[in-house]
Amino acid sequence: MPVRERRRPDHGIDPLFVNRWSPRAYTGEEIPDAILEQGFEAARWAPSARNAQPWRFIHSKRQSASWAAVFGLLNERNRLWADKASALIAVLSKTTYDDGSPNHTHSFDAGAAWANLAHQLFLAGWHTRAIGGFDRAAAGDVLGVPEGVTVEILIAVGRQGAADALPEEFQRHETPSDRHPLTAFVSEGAYRME
Numbered sequence: 653m654p655v656r657e658r659r660r661p662d663h664g665i666d667p668l669f670v671n672r673w674s675p676r677a678y679t680g681e682e683i684p685d686a687i688l689e690q691g692f693e694a695a696r697w698a699p700s701a702r703n704a705q706p707w708r709f710i711h712s713k714r715q716s717a718s719w720a721a722v723f724g725l726l727n728e729r730n731r732l733w734a735d736k737a738s739a740l741i742a743v744l745s746k747t748t749y750d751d752g753s754p755n756h757t758h759s760f761d762a763g764a765a766w767a768n769l770a771h772q773l774f775l776a777g778w779h780t781r782a783i784g785g786f787d788r789a790a791a792g793d794v795l796g797v798p799e800g801v802t803v804e805i806l807i808a809v810g811r812q813g814a815a816d817a818l819p820e821e822f823q824r825h826e827t828p829s830d831r832h833p834l835t836a837f838v839s840e841g842a843y844r845m846e
Contacts, residue, residue, distance in 0.1 A: 672774040673828035674781040676733040677818050678810030683738035687776050694772030695765035706758040707765035708744040710795050721794050727785040732819050737808035744801050781808045
């Protein structure tokens, strides 16, 4: 069943936005460099305040020498399913402008770039899942992150695999989630959300 049959938008939008979702089951197949580069190219064109483009990406393919170290950043529960991902990507953001002044929207802009990346990879037949459960204290050292750059999130990338290949605790959650109605997060003039 296509995702769009399970997820029904209240307003007419492109099917891309309801069909993209974040599975945990992956096949483990190798992702071509050209596909990753397409994702990063899409991220490059994200909106950015004052054109700062504060997003930074560090990727590690499962066949690479860096895989064990990056995979090792994941918490134990995420390692149970992410071992079949084709790549892990760290999304980082530079916290200042080039002149050294604070960039208060660095995380926001990096999030916009991550959305572009996720949608482009989905259009190419690959899925992504953001991972918040990782060792944030160790990530900077493991990834060689300089001062003034923060690690925002890790992302698993892969071709969608069979849900029954996952550990049992994840299988029942391997379905696209719904979303809150617009009234939960949109109001006019002042904060009047549910």
